Amino acid sequence: MKKTIGLLYGGKSAEHEVSLSTALAVIKAIKFEKYEVHPIYITLDGQWRKGPQLTEPLESVEQLQFDGDQDSGANNITKFIINENGEQIKFDVVFPLLHGTNGEDGTVQGLLEVLNLPYVGNGVLASAAGMDKVVMKQLFEIAGLNQVPYIHFLRNEWVKDQTAIIDICEEKLVWPMFVKPANLGSSVGISKATNREELTKAIQFALKYDRKIIVEQGVKAREIETAVLGYYEPKVSVAGEIKPNTEFYDYESKYKDNSTSLIIPAEISDSVYTTMKDMAVRAFKILDCSGLVRADFFVTDEDEVLINEINTMPGFTPVSMYPLLWQKTGLSYPDLIDTLIELAIERFEEKQ
Numbered sequence: 001m002k003k004t005i006g007l008l009y010g011g012k013s014a015e016h017e018v019s020l021s022t023a024l025a026v027i028k029a030i031k032f033e034k035y036e037v038h039p040i041y042i043t044l045d046g047q048w049r050k051g052p053q054l055t056e057p058l059e060s061v062e063q064l065q066f067d068g069d070q071d072s073g074a075n076n077i078t079k080f081i082i083n084e085n086g087e088q089i090k091f092d093v094v095f096p097l098l099h100g101t102n103g104e105d106g107t108v109q110g111l112l113e114v115l116n117l118p119y120v121g122n123g124v125l126a127s128a129a130g131m132d133k134v135v136m137k138q139l140f141e142i143a144g145l146n147q148v149p150y151i152h153f154l155r156n157e158w159v160k161d162q163t164a165i166i167d168i169c170e171e172k173l174v175w176p177m178f179v180k181p182a183n184l185g186s187s188v189g190i191s192k193a194t195n196r197e198e199l200t201k202a203i204q205f206a207l208k209y210d211r212k213i214i215v216e217q218g219v220k221a222r223e224i225e226t227a228v229l230g231y232y233e234p235k236v237s238v239a240g241e242i243k244p245n246t247e248f249y250d251y252e253s254k255y256k257d258n259s260t261s262l263i264i265p266a267e268i269s270d271s272v273y274t275t276m277k278d279m280a281v282r283a284f285k286i287l288d289c290s291g292l293v294r295a296d297f298f299v300t301d302e303d304e305v306l307i308n309e310i311n312t313m314p315g316f317t318p319v320s321m322y323p324l325l326w327q328k329t330g331l332s333y334p335d336l337i338d339t340l341i342e343l344a345i346e347r348f349e350e351k352q
C-alpha cells in the first residue's frame with residue numbers, strides 16, 4: 001500500500017523561497033509509485049493552504065503556491081489534515097521542508113507532535129537548539145568540540161551600553177569578527193567586521209533579524225561539510241568542500257549566483273576526515289538529533305578542525321550539499337527521501 005506523505009513547505013521565514021525550490025525538487029524526485037503526495041503550502045504570512053493530491057511531478061514553484069481558500073479562515077492550520085470531502089487525512093509521514101524560523105526551529109515540529117503525526121527529521125529539542133547558534137555552541141562546548149571563540153548578548157544590553165559591548169568584543173576576540181543573528185540560517189543578517197565602526201553597523205544589521213546576537217572570531221579556513229543520516233547510530237557521508245567566490249559564503253553565493261563550487265569528496269587527509277566524522281556524530285548526539293543533519297566545519301591551513309554549526313534542515317535540492325554528499329557516498333536522492341521517511345516512522349513507532 002502506498003504511504004501518504006504530507007509535504008510542508010514555504011513558511012513564515014526569511015528562507016521561504018529556498019523552501020519552495022526544495023519542495024519542487026522533492027516532488028520531482030519522490031517515488032510516486034510508493035507515495036501519495038499531499039502538498040501543504042505555508043504562505044510568507046503564515047497561512048496554511050492545502051493543495052490537491054499530486055500524482056505526478058510539478059514543473060514550477062508557482063504551481064506550489066496555492067491561492068487562499070475563502071472558507072478556511074485566516075490561518076486554519078488544522079485544515080491541512082482534512083481532505084476535499086471533509087475527512088481527516090491520515091498522513092503516514094509529514095515531511096517538513098522548511099528552513100529557518102517557524103519551521104526548522106522546533107515550532108512546526110511541536111505542532112506535529114501535538115497532532116501525533118510522524119515527521120521527517122529532527123524533533124523539537126534538536127530543531128530549537130540547532131536554530132539558536134548560542135545554545136548550539138554552548139552544547140558543543142559541553143561535548144568538548146573545538147570551535148571559534150564567541151560572545152553573545154541581547155538587544156536590551158546593546159541598547160543600554162553599545163561601547164561596553166564593542167569593548168568586550170575587542171577584549172575577547174581578534175579581528176575580523178562575524179556578527180550573526182542567533183536564530184537564522186542561509187547567512188541572512190550575517191556580516192563580517194574588521195573594525196569598531198563596522199562592528200557597530202554589523203550588530204545593528206543583525207538586530208533587525210533577532211533580539212539575540214552572536215559575535216564570533218573570524219577564522220581563515222576552508223569550509224568543509226559532512227552529512228549525517230540516521231537515528232541511534234547515525235552514519236556520516238564523505239566530506240565536501242564549499243568554495244564561494246565571494247568574501248564569505250553569504251546568501252547570494254548560496255542561492256543566487258552559480259560561482260560557488262562544491263568539491264566532493266573534499267581533499268582532506270584521513271586524519272582530518274576521521275576527526276570531522278567523530279565531531280559530526282558527537283554534535284548529532286549532544287543535540288539529540290534524529291533523521292538528518294549537515295555538520296559544517298572550518299579547517300585551517302594547519303589542519304585544525306573547528307565545528308561551525310549543524311543545520312537540522314539543510315538545503316535539500318538535488319544540487320545542495322546534503323543530497324550530493326549522500327549521492328557520492330552511494331545513496332541517490334530518491335533513495336535518500338525513502339530513508340528519511342523510514343527513519344521518521346521508526347522514531348514515531350518507538351514512541352507509541
Ligand code: ADP
Nearest residue numbers: 148178184185186187188216217218219248249
Ligand atoms: P548560517 O547558519 O546562516 O549558514 P554560518 O554561521 O554558517 O550561518 O555563517 C555563514 C557563513 O559565514 C559561513 O559559511 C562562512 O562563510 C562565514 N562565517 C561564519 N562564521 C565565520 C567565522 N567565525 N569565521 C569565518 N567565516 C565565518
Ligand code: MG
Nearest residue numbers: 185186309311
Ligand atoms: Mg545554518
Ligand code: MG
Nearest residue numbers: 186187296309
Ligand atoms: Mg552555515
